[in-house]
Amino acid sequence: MSQAGLSASRVLADRYGSVVRSLTADEWLAPSRCAGWSVKDLVAHTGSNFAVMVDPPPADPSAPAPSTAEELQNQLVDARRNWSSSQVADEFLENIDGAMAVLDAMQQTETASTPMTLTDLGTYRTHQLSDAFAFDMWCHMYVDLLGSEGPVTREVPAPEDDLVRTAVEWMWTGLPQMCTPVSGVLDRPLGVRLTGPGGGEWTLRPGSKLLTVEPGATAADTVITSAATDFVLWGTTRSPWRKHVAVDGDSAYAERVLDTVDII
Helix, strand or coil: CCHHHHHHHHHHHHHHHHHHHHCHHHHHHCCCCCCEEEEHHHHHHHHHHHHHHHHHCCCCCCCCCCCCCCHHHHHHHHHHCCCCCCHHHHHHHHHHHHHHHHHHHHHHHHCCCCECCHHHHEEEEEEHHHHHHHHHHHHHHHHHCCCCCCCCCCCCCCCCCHHHHHHHHHHHHHHHCCCHHHHHHHCCCEEEEEECCCEEEEEEEECCCCCCCEEECCCEEEEEEEEEHHHHHHHCCCCCCCCCEECCHHHHHHHHHCCCCCCC
């Protein structure tokens, strides 16, 4: 079960909510670091996901279903484009408890291990959705909103090991299905060493169809090293990996692999 993801989601939702309550009129309109989205759009994205968890909208048979996660999320944000900042804040804040309750239920019910397909992102166990929410909130709040290149400055706790680790673990879980081109260039093990909060060692190994990610990096001849918090940046292509990654071993091979990483 994903109890760590559930715990991280609760902490991050509470912190994110505190920031949302404090936003000024100018901050709501500022561009976030998430390309194409303002701060209001960013909050609407998270708030709409909370709302969908609490009260899923009925399917519209006349409208084609979104084929990609990006398309789905943009639809939710676009539907709130004309909302006031107060409306966006209210939806976010009023649905936190309900969304966390649904994520909690996903850990407890018989459906916890039921496969769940997230559009083009792949198929996962239902209980893992809490990990996805923790990653999403960490990335949007600590990187797109409050990061060094974000538009908002607030006093929040420094990155903690358990919260960053949950985000990193979801990235490793999603990598094989979200970034299928990686499997096409990974022809031998590649070690990964992440330092600082959320850090650890992993090995990317070729598989019959998709790569696998295993704990430990000792068996790989080529190892890349980065701060774990930086992995959230370059692993989502918010920042070039070359700014953050050191390579020990075959640098040309590592470059071929890293150029294909783009976790959503």
